Amino acid sequence: MIKEQIKETVNSSVGKYLDENGIDISGIDFDFEIEIPKNIKFGDYSTNAALILANKIKSKPRDVAESLIEILNSGDNTLFKKMEIAGPGFINFHLKEAVYLKGLMEIDSKGKQWGSSKIGEGQKILIEFVSANPTGYLHFGHARNAAVGDSLSRILKYSGYEVTKEFYINDAGRQMDLLGESVLVRYKQLFDIDIDIPEDGYQAEYIADIAKELKSQKDDSLLSLAEDEAQTICKDFAYEILLNEIKKDLLDAGIEFDEWYSEKKNIHTKKNGVNALEQVRGILDSKSSVFEDEGALWFKATDYGDNQDWVLIKSDGLPTYFYADIAYHSDKIQRGYNRLINIWGADHHSHVSRLKSAVTAINNDDKIIEVLLIQFVRLIKDGKEVSMSKRSGSFVTLREVLKEVGRDVTRYFLLMRSTDSHLDFDMNLAKEQSSDNPVYYIQYAHARIESVLTRADESGHSPSPENLESLELQEEMQVVKKLLQFPEIVDQSAASLAPHRIAFYLQDLASEFHVYYNRNKILTENNELTTARLYLISCIQTVLRNGLSLLGISAPRRM
RNA sequence: GCGCCCGUAGCUCAGCUGGAUAGAGCAACGGACUUCUAAUCCGUAGGUCACAGGUUCGACUCCUGUCGGGCGCACCA
Numbered sequence: 001m002i003k004e005q006i007k008e009t010v011n012s013s014v015g016k017y018l019d020e021n022g023i024d025i026s027g028i029d030f031d032f033e034i035e036i037p038k039n040i041k042f043g044d045y046s047t048n049a050a051l052i053l054a055n056k057i058k059s060k061p062r063d064v065a066e067s068l069i070e071i072l073n074s075g076d077n078t079l080f081k082k083m084e085i086a087g088p089g090f091i092n093f094h095l096k097e098a099v100y101l102k103g104l105m106e107i108d109s110k111g112k113q114w115g116s117s118k119i120g121e122g123q124k125i126l127i128e129f130v131s132a133n134p135t136g137y138l139h140f141g142h143a144r145n146a147a148v149g150d151s152l153s154r155i156l157k158y159s160g161y162e163v164t165k166e167f168y169i170n171d172a173g174r175q176m177d178l179l180g181e182s183v184l185v186r187y188k189q190l191f192d193i194d195i196d197i198p199e200d201g202y203q204a205e206y207i208a209d210i211a212k213e214l215k216s217q218k219d220d221s222l223l224s225l226a227e228d229e230a231q232t233i234c235k236d237f238a239y240e241i242l243l244n245e246i247k248k249d250l251l252d253a254g255i256e257f258d259e260w261y262s263e264k265k266n267i268h269t270k271k272n273g274v275n276a277l278e279q280v281r282g283i284l285d286s287k288s289s290v291f292e293d294e295g296a297l298w299f300k301a302t303d304y305g306d307n308q309d310w311v312l313i314k315s316d317g318l319p320t321y322f323y324a325d326i327a328y329h330s331d332k333i334q335r336g337y338n339r340l341i342n343i344w345g346a347d348h349h350s351h352v353s354r355l356k357s358a359v360t361a362i363n364n365d366d367k368i369i370e371v372l373l374i375q376f377v378r379l380i381k382d383g384k385e386v387s388m389s390k391r392s393g394s395f396v397t398l399r400e401v402l403k404e405v406g407r408d409v410t411r412y413f414l415l416m417r418s419t420d421s422h423l424d425f426d427m428n429l430a431k432e433q434s435s436d437n438p439v440y441y442i443q444y445a446h447a448r449i450e451s452v453l454t455r456a457d458e459s460g461h462s463p464s465p466e467n468l469e470s471l472e473l474q475e476e477m478q479v480v481k482k483l484l485q486f487p488e489i490v491d492q493s494a495a496s497l498a499p500h501r502i503a504f505y506l507q508d509l510a511s512e513f514h515v516y517y518n519r520n521k522i523l524t525e526n527n528e529l530t531t532a533r534l535y536l537i538s539c540i541q542t543v544l545r546n547g548l549s550l551l552g553i554s555a556p557r558r559m
Numbered sequence: 560g561c562g563c564c565c566g567u568a569g570c571u572c573a574g575c576u577g578g579a580u581a582g583a584g585c586a587a588c589g590g591a592c593u594u595c596u597a598a599u600c601c602g603u604a605g606g607u608c609a610c611a612g613g614u615u616c617g618a619c620u621c622c623u624g625u626c627g628g629g630c631g632c633a634c635c636a
Contacts, residue, residue: 033576033578035575035578037578037579038574038578038579038580038581038582039579039580042579046578046579048578051578051616051617054616055616061616086579087578087579087617088578088579088616088617089616090578090579133636135636170636173635173636174635174636175635175636176636200635294634295634296634297634298634307561307562307632308632310633310634311633311634312634313634314634315634316634318634320633320634320635320636321635321636322636324636345630346563346564346629346630346631347630347631348631349562349563349564349630349631349632350562350563350630350631350632351631352563353562353563373563373564375564375565375629375630376629376630416572417571417572417573418572418573420563420564420565421564421565421572422564422565422628422629423571424571424572426571429571429585432598437598438584440598441584441598441599443598444596444598444599445599447596447598448595448596448598448599451595451596452595452596454595455595456595488575489575492575495575495576496575496576498575500573501573501575504572504573504574504583507583507584508583511583511584514599514600515599515600515601517595517596517599517600518591518597518599518600518601519600519601521594521595522595523595558596559596559598
């Protein structure tokens, strides 16, 4: 990358400067930035090296900057057309056009790989997301986590990590029992037995549908069974159906998991004669991190930085969700990952510290685990918020939204905001196929390019890097610079676990293309200029496509 | 009471590990289609970055506090 070349060059001139002046800064940590200034009149890149260095060696920034430029100019300078000192002591670089044009050819030759990197090479990441109870359909609240998790996986993979996408199925515990109970009640009602769904049970309509399906398969055979037995059958039956529906919806959203990890299985499977819970218990016991109180077993989270202790085994003898969760994370660690990323809804934030304290207890530190909290989504329809209460069964499902606005728009809208800010999903805007809708804006740029390339092909012109020096417009150089920033955007997005950066970048890039397109003809009378411009727009198309694919959004050839 | 996130243009939001004159889209107003896709483009207008201190050569960004908004603080999952 250009930025790295510049950094190296500047760094070596700093070294020379220090040598020449007999200054030793080996004891001081010194690092500087190479960045793209917001204002183009400050050049293509700029550095604060002189500012930082002057501060460390108690010298005047502008003097230091002047010396650095002198040194940079004295060597063989292949990068810079012009260097100048600005403001308090920034050095602004104007690059030679050839540097950019060479970059353009790199985009072309790397194609789909342009933007990818090897930053994560050799590192295994487990990314866990959605992980909804299989007690109902995925609702819209799950959708943001799903989209973010999936896009992040793509970005991390693109950055060289080995990524496993995992869905943790909460198939043990109270909620599943309630599901079984609820289905059984609906089933019995089909035989005119007068009972009601338990108060905290599942009231929604799909429960009745499942009961009907159950009846059509098993007739009245459950009625003669013991309550326990019948409930288990109902539970397993509903579980199968609902998990499949969840998988189907995710697939419709373009999301495929590598692993479906069952809580129940983890708890019950024995390794070396003990199950996962017992194994965790053993470790915690050995560290004296558990204690009994009022008939329950507690984890001493306060020993590991949390501000309260938590129950592992309730006084009724059953394990808590937290206990199973520790076992689950212990298993994740044993599977040999370097990083564990959990994507959770913001309402679970209080669980972060308790999980981290538990991970510290069993693994000595919690560095391995990162929790990305996703703020809530509000669904807005006709300017009003649509209530998404789960209890009333009136929540909006992911399925409904996908059906109404389609996969591309749904994903883009869920990804276009920073995860730590609330998101308003405007249904009316999402449905609109116009310039207001940023998804189409980006896709349109891609399709437009396709159309020009097709037209060019028909008239015997094809993109070529042979006459790139014909690209002499300032806006052409600007687009090229934008294209060359893409790998950096991907890096940032991966490092900060922030897919929305890609979305913003794509909007900017599409905008630059549209502006360029409106002002200039691609297909001109001048053959050399035409082939060069075709080359440029085909590079734009490549980057648009690569970016869209990181978001899991299609790049249509025609619109 | 404690904890997490947020507060930037009328609205929805960007602003990378502190950098130069704080940006985009929408909405408003005025323009551009006999010309490669007008799902596009151009122009105008819009700001005390919630507030108050602090750190720094430099703060929307970091720290402290205050005020607002959202979400959590279970022997539920």
